[in-house]
Amino acid sequence: MVSASPAWAQDAEQPQEPVGSAPAAPQAGPDDAAAGEEIVVTGTLFRGSTATTVSPVTVVTAESLEQRGINTVQDAIQQISSNNGPALTNSFTANGAFAAGASAVSLRGLSTNSTLVLFDGQRAAYYPLADDGSRNFVDLNTIPDDIVERIEVLRDGASSTYGADAVAGVVNIITKRQFNGVGGRVEAGITEDGTASNQRLSLTVGTGDLDTNGFNAYLSGFYFRSEGVANRDLPAPYNSSDLSGICFEGTCGPNNIGNGRDPETGQLSAFNVGVYDVYVRPYTATNGAIEGSRYQLLNPAAGCQYGPGYTLTPEELALTGNAIAPTGTNQICTVDTVAKYGVVSPTIERFGGSGRVTARLGDSAEGYFMVNFQQTSSSYTGLPPTIRASANAGILFPPFSTASGPSASLAPGSFALSLPVYVCAGGVGDASAVATGCNATNGVLNPNNPFAAQGLIARVTGRPINRPVENSTRSRVYRAALGVTGTFGADDDWQYTVDATAMHNDLRREQRGYVYIANLLTSIAQGTLNFVDPSQNSQDILDFVSPDNVTDASSDLYAVQATLGRDLFELPGGPLQLGVGGQIRYEAVDAPSANPDTNGPTQRFFTLNAFGTSGNRTVYSAFAEINAPVLDFLEVNASGRFDAYSSGQEAFSPKVGVLFTPIPQFSLRATYSEGFRIPSFGEANALPTTGFVTVSTATLPQSFLSQYGPDCRADNLSGCPNYITAYSRGLTTLASPDLEPEKSRSYTVGAILSPLPSVRLTVDYFNIEKSNAITSAPIDPALAAYFAGQPIPAGYNVIADAPDPAFPNALPRPAFVESQLVNANTINVEGIDVAGLFSYDFGDVQFTSSPEVSYIINLSTTFPDGSTQTYEGTLGNFALTAGSGTPEWRGTWQNTLAFEDFTLSGTVNWVGGYDLSAEDETGPGTAGQCGLSDGYTPCRVDDYFTLDMTASFRANENFTFYVNVLNVLDDLPPIDPVTYGAYLYNPIQGGSGIFGRAFRAGVRVGL
Known part of the structure; x- marks a missing residue:
């Protein structure tokens, strides 16, 4: 049994390999950090080997990421097999994500707020924007990629070492303790179709050696850019609103091209008042309907500005279902919104720098100081702005009213925007066009209203501003950390650590082109916005109707933590160890609404959500851990943590684990823990x-x-x-x-089998129950x-x-x-993790194989009335996951051949299929019954496999060249017409596979 002693988490570092060297022994796999090395493993205060941990821990090293062709930390974490369900990928930014510009992990399908993400064992500041406006999380894009040494994933649920939010597990990103020399890389990539180009540059310079010189200092900087991808860049059917080519058993999908028609019946399949070209319809001066009236193109001579047109036949015009189809020229204008405006992923640009100094402080102490800065920007363009739509419900919006006048025009539904009979320079309008203040005496007939001469108003619809809206986020992260670790006492038998962390996230959101309601109504009353010929609108008018919307948000974290430990006395299996510690931390979020309605329902923008939050709290924590090697073959670990919040909540989190090793080749392990999740700022x-x-x-x-x-x-x-x-x-x-914390209970039971030094297999069963779950x-x-x-x-x-x-x-x-929101439900997830590591030398060729698979047996929610909804293998929890669901299976299998200066690695990535049902949408008992399918695709979405290949060649001690081929087989994700986090595919299941085959090449330099 390996003895351990309390140690500083930063000391958990692997020996530094020369940047250009070929891979050494296998560096990744189940519960493997480095062969037999003693480190401080995530989830404990004590030093030991991940090969013999009480808790299941997956360790992925930087070398493994190189072999797999993964070039960012966020991509690496998103591909962890235990990441499932409502994760947040960068692609969501371009598909309406609340937390635009960010990426987050969701272990065990329990959502982004139940996974704790650490940076060198310390907490990080939340992303200022909350996932779905309620779930706070750490943005994975804020991690500096090139100084990451390894990623450790604690997979047994709650951890008393860290306290709140570790319900589903912990992801700990550990950076380099020291670096000596000059290292860097230059790489570029692009897909086979010429899209999704990306570039990466990095440089790290370090000097000194802790063992020889007593100090080490390094500086590191990087630049990364990934170009956005539009739907039109993809192959069919992902590039069009027309789904008629997708058929299953004789049923084909609809043609959703705006204002399309059924070619067999002549029925308009999509005509509605949300069309893109400008249509008008006559109403009386008091906004009453005129019997038999229809919409018509405001300017038929100009033709259709967004897409091709179609002229209805008299027979088609007479169909009952086409009662509001346009008259006049009988022309309808069509638009393929997916092909014209759809976005698959945003443009992402990241750059930053890090610096660290580590030094021996006398004979018994070591200190470090580290600073990080990183800026991440993401941007994309969307649809042209709407002039009548759901101005998302906020604080002051009244219920919809059918009455005329301002109360009707200001409702959150799609109100009836109208063009008045008269316009004047001092006009002040409302959407009903009843009280503009303009008349025949002080105004003129409205040139935008073709019915003005008849004394009729014109209800108007369409998008007279023919330019896409623009959305961008810019996140700047500033972080500083320092710490001291050492020993004291007559025999240096006491160990201590003191760490301090400060982190600030400065976020700016810029939204351009969205229509500001009050300014739109003013421009209508004054006749300044040209609806007849939108191309004649000046930039000043466009800027007035759709002014830039800039919103600043921020988050902060400040923490100080200290631990103290020693060996108490000897037990048959080794020393009884005690570790105690305490922490004080302050966390805050200030994220004002980008579209508040506190000044009145029209003093805001169309379609921008009103969400926002602000709050701060201080947390006081005390924790302790005992590790008892009772016998040579039996180790018991127990720990507990108490947290008290300035907001009034408090919680105690106990944990106990047992490791039984009857023979060196076989171990059994089990853990039991209780945890909690504090209500987020977004929820409270x-x-x-x-x-x-x-x-x-x-x-x-x-x-x-x-x-x-x-x-x-x-x-x-x-x-x-x-x-x-x-x-x-x-x-x-x-x-x-008034929400209470969520409570969790989790346990694991597992086995470690190592029949040979080069073979290891782990199997772990996990069961997590979260009660008092916060939900709508x-x-x-x-x-x-x-x-x-x-x-x-x-x-x-x-x-x-x-x-x-x-x-x-x-x-x-x-x-x-x-x-x-209420504390009401109980959520349960259980499953099995299986992982293996095999290595063998065939002469001068070394072969390494590392499979890892997670299987979710059950993910369900039990409600206060006793009813239960099950989600595994379906699209549930539908609202929580953006319809991306909970596939039961997820896994990877990496195989690497190393021969002298050449390595070749292939990785299979697998995400299981699922049924097109979701019990939170289709009702209890409907899981697996295809309740969300429209019939033109199979009821079950297929499993999805991709194969990535990487080859590298070490030219000399200073240069290594490499080539990545991603998605070698060019397999696109299976069609999913229901998931709404992406178009026709599941972004969690499909990932970057939607881009097809891609290539990346680069060179690593080490001097």
């Missing part, structure tokens, strides 16, 4: 947060569907209008300052009451959308459901 202090979920029409009650025509049924959705079949519902989450109350009671015409239950609010113009008397679809 946030402004109302609205996320959108795609509504499955088949789940709507028939009594509601039948209002939209006799043929509108759950089994005949083609008979329903687009108003019902293609919309998203807003779920507005209201914060609750189920919305089913509120929707049931709304559809039944009954009073909405207390604690909820249902906000109706604008009525369908084709069915103005029907009950409108629910636009938003508001509910408050």
Whole structure:
């Protein structure tokens, strides 16, 4: 049994290899850091070997990442087999993520806020923006890639060493303790199709040796850029809104190109008031409908500005379902929004620098000081701005009203924006065009309103500003850390460490081109915005209607921690060890809303969410750990931690583990722990947060569907209008300052088998139960009451959308459901991790094989009424995962051949398939029943495999050349039409595979 002693976490460092050297012994695999090396393993205060840890720990070294062709820490962590469910990838930035510009890990499918991410064993500041507006997390993009030595993943759930947020596990990124010489790299890559180009430059310079000189100092800097990818850059079907080419058993997908028509029936499959070209429809001066009126192109002579047009035949125009189809030229304009504006991934640019000094302080102490700066920018363009849409529900929005006047025009639904009869220089308008202050005496007939001479107003729809909106984030991270470790006492038998960390994240969001409601209404009242010929709008007018929106946010963390330990006395298996410690930390987030409505419902932008949060707290912690090698073959570890928060919460987290090794080749291990997750700032202090979920029409009650025509049924959705079949519902989450911490209970049971020095296999069963889980109350009671015409239950609010113009008397679809966060549910996840490491020398050739697989047996939520929803192998938890679901299987298998100065490595990445169902969308008992499929794809999304290859050649002691071929087989992700975090594929399952085959080449330099 390996004896251990309390040690400073920074001391857990592997010997430095020359930058240009060929790989040494296998450096990655299950529970492996370096062959037999004693280090301070994540999750404990004591020094030991990861080959014999009580807790299951996966260690991935920098050498392993090189062999796999992974060039960023965030990519490495996203590919960990235990990362599942609601992870947050960089691609989400371009698909409406609340926490734009960030990446986060979700171990065990328990979400980003249940995985603790550490930087050299110390906590890091939260990303200022919260995932879904409520879950705080650490952005993986803030880690400096080129000074990372290894990544350790503690896989047994709660850890009493670290306290809050370690419910699902801990990811600890450990940087280099020392570096001597000059090292760097230059690399560039691009896909086979010429997209997703990326470049990376880095340089590290160090001097001194701790053993020889008593000090080491190094500086490191890097630059990384990855170009954005648009949907039009991809092959079909990922590059078009037209899904008619996707067919399954005779059923083909819809043509979702805006205002498309069914070629067999002539029915307009997508015409609605959200079209892109500008349409108008006459209404009376009091905003009353004119019987028989239809929309028409405002400027038919100009043709269609966003896409090709189609002229309806008289027969098609007469169809009942085309009741609001345009007249005049009978022309409808179409637009393929995916091909024209869709974005797969943003442009990302990162650069930064790090410096560290480590020195011996006398004969019994060592100190270090480290600073880091990093800037990460991401940007993408979206659709042209809308002039009438859901200005996402915030604090002051009233429920929708059908009354005329300002109360109707300011509702959160798609209000009826209208062009008045008269415009004047001093006009002040509202969306209903009832009280603009302009008349025949002080104004002129509105040149944008073709019905003005008849005394009629014109309801208007479309996008008269023909330029995409722009979105960008810029995150700057400043971090400093220092620490001292040493011994004291007559026999130097006491060990101590003191660490201090300060980190600040400065975030800026810039959003350009979005329409500011009040300025739009003013421009309409004054007639300054040209709807007839948008190309004539001056830059000054465009800047007035859509001014730049810049929002600054920040987060901070300051922490001081000290530990003290010693060997107490000898036991049959070794010394009984005691470690104690304490920590004080301060954490804060200040993320104001980018679109507040506190000044009134029109003093804000269309479509920008109102979420925001602010708060701070101080945490006082005390912890202790005992390691008892009771016998040569039996080791017991026990620890506990108490945390008290200035916000009033407190928690005690105990943990116990046992390692039984009857023979050196075989060990059994088990752990039991209890943990907690403190309510995040986003949950406790946030402004109302609205996320959108795609509504499955088949789940709507028939009594509601039948209002939209006799043929509108759950089994005949083609008979329903687009108003019902293609919309998203807003779920507005209201914060609750009285939330209690979530509690967790977890245990693991595992075995380690090492029949030969070169062979090791680990198998671990894990079971985590999270009670008192923070969640929004189920919305089913509120929707049931709304559809039944009954009073909405207390604690909820249902906000109706604008009525369908084709069915103005029907009950409108629910636009938003508001509910408050509560401590209510119990979440359970259980599964099995299997990992192996095999190495063998065939003469001068060394072969290494390292498979790792995680299998989720069960992931479920139990509600207060005793009902349970299961999610594994489905798209559930649908809202939490953005429909990316919970695949049961995930794994990697890396194989490497090393021969003198040449290495060749291949890695298979595997993510399991899943059923197109989600019990939180389709109801309990529907898992595996394809409840979210529209029938034109199979009920089950296939497993997804990719193969990556890397070859490197060491030309001499100073230069190593390498080539990566990613996704060698050019396999694109399987089609998933339901997941809404990406278009037609699952971004968690598909990852970067959506780019197809890609190449990267570079050179590493070591002097």
